[in-house]
Amino acid sequence: MxxxxxxxxxxxxxxxxxxxxxxxxxxxxxxxxxxxxxxxxxxxxxxxxxxxxxxxxxxxxxxxxxxxxxxxxxxxxxxxxxxxxxKIDELEERFERETNERMERIFSEIRVVESLVKRLAGTRDFTVPAPEIEIEASAPVEKSNAPEEVSSSDVPPPKPEKRLEDMDDDELLDTIRHSLETNRVDLYLQPVVSLPQRKTVYYEGLSRLRTDKGELIMPRDYMRVAEPAGMMPTVDNILLFRCIQVVRKLAQRNSKAGVFCNISAFSLLDEEFFPQFVDYMQHNTDLAQHLIFEFSQATVNGAGHVEQASLEALAALGFRFSMDQVTDLRFDAGSLHDRNFRFIKVSAATMLEGTYSAGDIHAADLKELLKRNGIQLIVDKVEHEREVVDVLDYDVELGQGFLFGEPRPVRESVLKDEPAGKAPEIPLAAD
Missing domain, CATH: 1.10.150 (DNA polymerase; domain 1)
Structure with missing residues (x-):
C-alpha cells in the first residue's frame, strides 16, 4: 500500500x-x-x-x-x-518386503526344526522295553483307616549321573536324543590355510554333541548306537541344520567367512527332510558365498537319481561343493566341475604315500589337472612339518590338518545377536 x-x-x-x-x-x-x-x-x-x-x-x-x-x-x-x-512409499515397501523375507526365513526354520524334533521323538520306539516283573500273590492286607505315612525309604534315591564310558547303549542313545532335543550342538571350526604362508582362508565346520555335564559326544560314539536304532538320518539332519544356523550367524559377523559343511548320503536320500532343507536354503541364498557343502567320495560315486537331484537343487541356488575322503584318484574332474564341485580334499598320506596303478592320476599332475577344470586342491590331514615340505613340491596351495590348527569351538558371544565386531577373523574359543 x-x-x-x-x-x-x-x-x-x-x-x-x-x-x-x-x-x-x-x-x-x-x-x-x-x-x-x-x-x-x-x-x-x-x-x-x-x-x-x-x-x-x-x-x-x-x-x-x-x-x-x-x-x-x-x-x-x-x-x-x-x-x-x-520415498515414504518406497521405505514402507522395503520394510514390508524385508519383514516378510525375515519372517518367511524364520517360519521355514521353525518348520524344519519342528519336523526334525517330531521325527526324533518318534525314534523312541527303537528303545528296548523294560522287562515285565511278575508279582507273586500274597495274603490280603487289612486296610487301616489311619492316614498313610510315607517313610523316606519309600522314595527311590536319584540315580547318579554316569559318564559316557560307563553308559550302556540304551543310556547313551537317550543321552544323544536329549542333547539334540535341548539343542546341545556345538560347532567346531578347523582352519584351511594357504601354503606356504599358512594364512587362514577357509574353515571346516564340525558338529559335536554335548551332554548336560558338558562332555562331548564324538561322531564315533553316537554313530555306533544311533545307526542301529534308526536314528542316524535324523541325527545327521539335525547336526547339518544346526551347522547351517551357526554359519549364518558367523557370516553376519564376518563377510569373508567361508565354511565347509558336511552332508551325508542320509540327508541327500531323505525325502522328507531334504525338500524342507532346500526350501530353507532358498530363503538364505546369501549364504552361497559362505557355505561349501562337502560330500565324501563314496557318496559322490554312489549317487543315484535321488542324490543327484538333491545336488542339482543346491547347485541351482548357487552353492558350491567339495569332495573329501578321496582314496581313489581315478575321477573325472570335468564332470565334477559341471556338477558344481569347486574343491577336492586329498589326504597327505594319499598324496605322498599312495600307490598308483594304470589310469590313476599321479600326485605330481593332480593339482594342474584340477586347476584346468576350475577345481582347487586341498591337502588335508597334514600333521608333520615334513609333509608340508613334500606337498609344496607338488605346488599345492591349500592345506588342512592338526599341524595348522585343531578344531576349536566357536565362542558363545559370536552366536548371540550382537553387532558385528571389527576382528577380521572368526572368534574362536581359547585352547
Whole structure:
C-alpha cells in the first residue's frame, strides 16, 4: 500500500495543474470564473481517474507477479511433497518386503526344526522295553483307616549321573536324543590355510554333541548306537541344520567367512527332510558365498537319481561343493566341475604315500589337472612339518590338518545377536 507522502505527492500532481488550467482560462481566454473553476474541477477529476487507472494497473501487475511466485512456490512444495510421499512409499515397501523375507526365513526354520524334533521323538520306539516283573500273590492286607505315612525309604534315591564310558547303549542313545532335543550342538571350526604362508582362508565346520555335564559326544560314539536304532538320518539332519544356523550367524559377523559343511548320503536320500532343507536354503541364498557343502567320495560315486537331484537343487541356488575322503584318484574332474564341485580334499598320506596303478592320476599332475577344470586342491590331514615340505613340491596351495590348527569351538558371544565386531577373523574359543 502507498505511503501517505506518496499519496499527497500524487494528488498534488493533478490538482496543481487543474488550478493552473482554471487560472489560465480566466487570464488568457476571459472565461467566466465559475466556468473556469468547473473546468479545473473536471480536469482534476480526470487526473484523479487517470491516476487511479495507472495505480490499478501497477497493483494488478504486482498482484500477478506475487501470484506467479506463490504458484511457483506451491508447485515446488507439491513436488517436494510428492517426492517425500514416494520415498515414504518406497521405505514402507522395503520394510514390508524385508519383514516378510525375515519372517518367511524364520517360519521355514521353525518348520524344519519342528519336523526334525517330531521325527526324533518318534525314534523312541527303537528303545528296548523294560522287562515285565511278575508279582507273586500274597495274603490280603487289612486296610487301616489311619492316614498313610510315607517313610523316606519309600522314595527311590536319584540315580547318579554316569559318564559316557560307563553308559550302556540304551543310556547313551537317550543321552544323544536329549542333547539334540535341548539343542546341545556345538560347532567346531578347523582352519584351511594357504601354503606356504599358512594364512587362514577357509574353515571346516564340525558338529559335536554335548551332554548336560558338558562332555562331548564324538561322531564315533553316537554313530555306533544311533545307526542301529534308526536314528542316524535324523541325527545327521539335525547336526547339518544346526551347522547351517551357526554359519549364518558367523557370516553376519564376518563377510569373508567361508565354511565347509558336511552332508551325508542320509540327508541327500531323505525325502522328507531334504525338500524342507532346500526350501530353507532358498530363503538364505546369501549364504552361497559362505557355505561349501562337502560330500565324501563314496557318496559322490554312489549317487543315484535321488542324490543327484538333491545336488542339482543346491547347485541351482548357487552353492558350491567339495569332495573329501578321496582314496581313489581315478575321477573325472570335468564332470565334477559341471556338477558344481569347486574343491577336492586329498589326504597327505594319499598324496605322498599312495600307490598308483594304470589310469590313476599321479600326485605330481593332480593339482594342474584340477586347476584346468576350475577345481582347487586341498591337502588335508597334514600333521608333520615334513609333509608340508613334500606337498609344496607338488605346488599345492591349500592345506588342512592338526599341524595348522585343531578344531576349536566357536565362542558363545559370536552366536548371540550382537553387532558385528571389527576382528577380521572368526572368534574362536581359547585352547
Amino acid at each position: 502507498p505511503s501517505p507522502i506518496k499519496q499527497i505527492a500524487a494528488t498534488l500532481l493533478y490538482i496543481v495543474p487543474s488550478i493552473g488550467l482554471a487560472y489560465g482560462a480566466i487570464l488568457f481566454f476571459d472565461f467566466d470564473p465559475k466556468l473556469a473553476a468547473l473546468t479545473g474541477i473536471i480536469a482534476a477529476m480526470l487526473g484523479a481517474e487517470a491516476h487511479a487507472a495507472i495505480s490499478r494497473t501497477v497493483e494488478r501487475k504486482a498482484t500477478r507477479k506475487e501470484l506467479q511466485e506463490l504458484t511457483s512456490l506451491a508447485a515446488g512444495l507439491s513436488r517436494d511433497l510428492d517426492d517425500a510421499a514416494d
